[in-house]
Amino acid sequence: MMKISEMPKYEVYKDSGVEWLGDIPETWDIKKIYHLFRIGRGRVISQQELVENGEYPVYSSQTKDDGVLGYIQTYDFDCEQITWTTDGANAGTVFHRSGKHNCTNVCGTLQPFKNSHVNLKYITYALSDITRFYKRPDTNGAKIMNNEMAHVKVMAPPENEQTRIANYLDKKTALIDEAISIKEKQISLLKERKQIIIQQAVTQGLDPNVPMKDSGVDWIGKIPDHWEVRRAKYIFDEIDERSKNGDEELLSVSHMTGVTPRSEKNVSMFMAEDYTGSKLCIENDLVINIMWAWMGALGVSDRVGIVSPSYGVFRQKLKNTFNPTYLEYLLKSVKYVEYYNKVSTGLHSSRLRFYGHMLFAMKMGYPSYEEQNEIMAYLHEQTKRIDLAIDSQLAQIEKLKEYKTTLINSAVTGKIKITPEMVEQ
Missing domain, CATH: 3.90.220.20 (DNA methylase specificity domains)
Known part of the structure; x- marks a missing residue:
């Protein structure tokens, strides 16, 4: 992976007027969401409406980018749009949706105006980055309701740059996600191996x-x-x-x-x-x-x-x-x-x-107590090696996730310049 510090920069920057953002490329604008999108909300979907062989997916606060909560026979949305979880969810849960689908009432929706000149994938990346830092003063969580989302300021490069940045991030984040998935599978195999070693030793010596x-x-x-x-x-x-x-x-x-x-x-539990x-x-x-x-x-x-x-x-x-x-x-x-x-x-x-x-x-x-001690001495050494290997994989996953977050932030805020050549690489 290329170091972010070695990636190209824009020649000229200007003050964005947004304290947390700082300087942005000279050709970029800052716009509020309500200038670019029609802001809506999903509807209450009853359990009776969910059918096993329905036609259109239903998205809620529990679904990921490619996740489907259930299906229902009718649809509310037949357009490309962005959804985010409002109350009861962590900030940063912003997703690009396309095709006919439903959104439950815990999802806010952003449908672009015809002349807004936005690339929805770029805006999705930008809002995912912005809303990670959003904290409502009246709650412990990171809730963003419609009236608050309306005034969120988002970076607005020229549309061709938005598309270039989105295409680059799609490509690079997919590679990072694939690398993370491989390491997660390796961890699963290591844990499985650990359990096999333990089971074999304690039941058969x-x-x-x-x-x-x-x-x-x-x-x-x-x-x-x-x-x-x-x-x-x-x-x-x-x-x-x-x-x-x-x-x-x-x-x-x-x-x-x-x-x-x-x-x-590390869980909430009832205390007497x-x-x-x-x-x-x-x-x-x-x-x-x-x-x-x-x-x-x-x-x-x-x-x-x-x-x-x-x-x-x-x-x-x-x-x-x-x-x-x-x-x-x-x-x-x-x-x-x-x-x-x-x-x-x-x-x-x-x-x-x-x-x-x-x-x-x-x-x-x-077995005897003495043999049990021998078994445990053996398992201590074996499981220690496996645990170290697991810790190593977890550390690498954490670094990949940090790199992904930093890459998205750097690209959508203009800290780095995504060139056509970088997209083709």
Whole structure:
């Protein structure tokens, strides 16, 4: 990729009169949206109108540039236009639309006047860049309603330059997006490889030549001959100790992160006024989110804390029966999670429950504590390498996204000059 700092510049610039924009090329203008577009809004589309085999796409705040929320039989728009999400969405969600389609009432619409001399793809890039920085003073979000969009100032180069810039950005952003997509696939493969290594090690050990035996449990299958098979009721006690004042660290249990402090969860979650009576857990306790165990929502705690009274807390009868990380990996392996799904009770998948007596009835196949430690030492090294590779790919994706954002900003604001030769390259 060419460095943006090495790209051509315009010969003469002038003050744009817009503080955040600064200087623009001398031949460019600054215009307000209402000078260029008829501003409208989508309509309320009822669920009854959405049909499986409809003819025209429906766009809402949830759809991306090529996304389709649903289809309906009639259409509101039969022209090329720009849409943006108004209330309830982040700024920067500005898309170019063409052909017959519908827009829901959370979308604003811009239809160009006949003599506005705008290239819609260029304006889409420009507004996507501008609205990323837009913040309504009365909200925490970046909402732009119709009356506010009307007064947004946009850069207006000569129409032939708009077309050239749009064509260049279409070409270059497509290449960047393709590179990002390739790296995202590589990350998915690395994560899949990581899970395969973990599953193989915790369910069959490290020696591929070790004699195997039938575990006697259909869903577990074969395990190394020297491993033990026992029911969980002989391994764990269910613990129901309660907090007297609720001052202990509040913990959460999910299928993604296991047992983690609620304070580290980057999501909006309901907080109670008083946690007195919450269940206590200590280091190395197994904690199961009974409602979401069918997804693998369980983990081994690495600290003292409190969890929901509806969670299950289980403690090893004999200390050092399990390496805590090995135990969590084993119970999150595919066959075990499939077992939770099979025996959990409930009328619907999202209402399934995996209770303590179900865990106690479950058989487990596992090696000695010493072998578990060997397995975990091996997995630590293997997963560390994979995690470093994933981090490297993520860093490259972030750089590509930053480059894309900077390239768009530089092109639509005139910081760089897009020549005909650059479009052809």
